[in-house]
Amino acid sequence: MMNTPGIGSTLAIALIHYPVYDKNRQLVATAITNLDLHDIARSSRTFGLDRYYVVTPIKPQQELAERIAHHWREGWGAEYNPKRKSALEIMTVSDNLDDALSDMTQRLGRPPKIVVTGAKGHPGSIRCEAFRELIKDGAGPFLLLFGTGWGMTEEIFARADHVLEPIRGPGEYNHLSVRSAAAIILDRLCGER
Amino acid sequence: MMNTPGIGSTLAIALIHYPVYDKNRQLVATAITNLDLHDIARSSRTFGLDRYYVVTPIKPQQELAERIAHHWREGWGAEYNPKRKSALEIMTVSDNLDDALSDMTQRLGRPPKIVVTGAKGHPGSIRCEAFRELIKDGAGPFLLLFGTGWGMTEEIFARADHVLEPIRGPGEYNHLSVRSAAAIILDRLCGER
Numbered sequence: 528m529m530n531t532p533g534i535g536s537t538l539a540i541a542l543i544h545y546p547v548y549d550k551n552r553q554l555v556a557t558a559i560t561n562l563d564l565h566d567i568a569r570s571s572r573t574f575g576l577d578r579y580y581v582v583t584p585i586k587p588q589q590e591l592a593e594r595i596a597h598h599w600r601e602g603w604g605a606e607y608n609p610k611r612k613s614a615l616e617i618m619t620v621s622d623n624l625d626d627a628l629s630d631m632t633q634r635l636g637r638p639p640k641i642v643v644t645g646a647k648g649h650p651g652s653i654r655c656e657a658f659r660e661l662i663k664d665g666a667g668p669f670l671l672l673f674g675t676g677w678g679m680t681e682e683i684f685a686r687a688d689h690v691l692e693p694i695r696g697p698g699e700y701n702h703l704s705v706r707s708a709a710a711i712i713l714d715r716l717c718g719e720r
Numbered sequence: 721m722m723n724t725p726g727i728g729s730t731l732a733i734a735l736i737h738y739p740v741y742d743k744n745r746q747l748v749a750t751a752i753t754n755l756d757l758h759d760i761a762r763s764s765r766t767f768g769l770d771r772y773y774v775v776t777p778i779k780p781q782q783e784l785a786e787r788i789a790h791h792w793r794e795g796w797g798a799e800y801n802p803k804r805k806s807a808l809e810i811m812t813v814s815d816n817l818d819d820a821l822s823d824m825t826q827r828l829g830r831p832p833k834i835v836v837t838g839a840k841g842h843p844g845s846i847r848c849e850a851f852r853e854l855i856k857d858g859a860g861p862f863l864l865l866f867g868t869g870w871g872m873t874e875e876i877f878a879r880a881d882h883v884l885e886p887i888r889g890p891g892e893y894n895h896l897s898v899r900s901a902a903a904i905i906l907d908r909l910c911g912e913r
Contacts, residue, residue, distance in 0.1 A: 535890060562755050566897040573896055574889040610895045695912040696767040697728060702803045703766055704759040707903035710896065711911070714904040719888040 534659070535575035535717040537635065537667035540709065541627050542567060544583035546683065547676040557675040559588045564595055566706040567673075568614040574717035577634065577668075579618045580627040592620045624672075624683070631670055639668040640688035644712060645678055646701055652690040655715035661689075662716060671712070673705050727852070728768035728910040730828065730860035733902065734820050735760060737776035739876065740869040750868040752781045757788055759899040760866075761807040767910035770827065770861075772811045773820040782813045789813075817865075817876070824863055832861040833881035837905060838871055839894055845883040848908035854882075855909060864905070866898050 542563060545556035564581065571579040581592050596615045598604045605612040621627040624641075632638045642658065662669065672679065672687075684690065694711055695701055703711070735756060738749035757774065764772040774785050789808045791797045798805040814820040817834075825831045835851065855862065865872065865880075877883065887904055888894055896904070 562897070562899075566900050569895055569897055570900050573887070573894050575891055610893070613893065614895065694766070694907065696906075696910055697912075698768055700803070700806065701766050702762055702807065703903065704755070704762055704899070706755075706897070706899055707759050707763050710900035710903045711907040713889075714887065714907065717889055718904070719890075 534662045535713075536577055537665070538576050538662060538669050538671060538716065539578040539580065539631055539639065540567065540571050540576055540671045540673065540713070541580040541582050541621075541624065542705065543624065543672055543674050543679055543683065544581070544588070545585070545623075546680045547674050548678055548680060549676055552677070554680065555676060556583060556585050556588075559583065559592050561595060563675075563706060564592060564615070564618065565611070567709050568618050569611075570710045570713050572614040572617055574713040576617065576713070576717070578631065580621045580630070580670075581618060582621045582624060582627055584622050589620045628670060631668060635668045637668055639670040640666075641686055642669050642671045642689045642691060643679065643684055643687040644671065644673055644691045644708065645684075646693050646703070646708075647678070648693060649684065649690040652692045654692050655712060658689065658691060659716050673709050675705060727855045728906075729770055730858070731769050731855060731862050731864060731909065732771040732773065732824055732832070733760065733764055733769055733864045733866065733906070734773040734775050734814070734817065735898065736817065736865055736867050736872055736876065737774070737781070738778070738816075739873045740867050741871055741873060742869055745870070747873065748869060749776060749778050749781075752776065752785050754788060756868075756899060757785060757808070757811065758804070760902050761811050762804075763903045763906050764810055765807040767906040769810065769906070769910070771824065773814045773823070773863075774811060775814045775817060775820055777815050785813045821863060824861060828861045830861060832863040833859075834879055835862050835864045835882045835884060836872065836877055836880040837864065837866050837884045837901065839886050839896070839901075840871070841886060842877065842883040845885045847885050848905060851882065851884060852909050866902050868898055
């Protein structure tokens, strides 16, 4: 089953496990979470994205992500649940952000712009609607970054071409899981309207 | 930290572990998934919902859900992560759909209408935008049901006052996790516009 090319075809997503902050704002590499791989792959596939990069420099963590993906792509899981296979086929494990950017440049023939998401407000950030128009107008390709732990480092924000406004409900509480935040933002950018 | 009352204050969500179908359309009770509790509680809290019901008739599964909630509400987790505490405080474990409906009736003084979600199309289903208007216009309260496994049974659909249209991307693939689907639908219904 192939997706028809939508506006997501020049958009990819990256889940950043390093460099991120921990609770005490120390620089850390966070651990792979099984359901981050599945949920974000399924959301990316549903909204027609080009690729989903899982970014970690830790070798045993890379091996873990590859082992999970292998189970569903080629192992017993592929036959048990072909839809899971189809989702995890768009996942690539990368050492670092630059490797993900290079891979995307090679795939699409042009270097992507970096778009950063986060739960905190940021000066000069843009709304999802405005970013949706940029994608539609062919201003991409774009690599959309989501942080783990307590958020991506300032160095990553400094490299961003755009920062997306945080998702808000009616109140002050906005502590979504990264799986939920990614789903909502992909829907706002690529969902049927 | 309190949410200001938004349109979500007459809306609650229920995650149905029974009665649902398995892969071969057999009636089953599915297992509790730790991250379903966390993610859907955090999304519900972010979008100002009144309550999140986890529906399972299996006693050891109810105990598991309560044990996880207790850890974050009152145990070691409450101090470690107060935002998780605040999210899981809106979670209630219920034996069955009728218990969840009764609890909501008692809390809000009026019986809620049942709104069902699913990945398949259904005749007479309504769009999220239309349902958002119904909520705004005070047509509620509403209990919004999400299925696990391979979806809720026909009996549940037959009881629905409304069925929501499935979430669609640009192609045919729409196999989101229940965590992602719930996040997207709550954003469409209660998110800042």
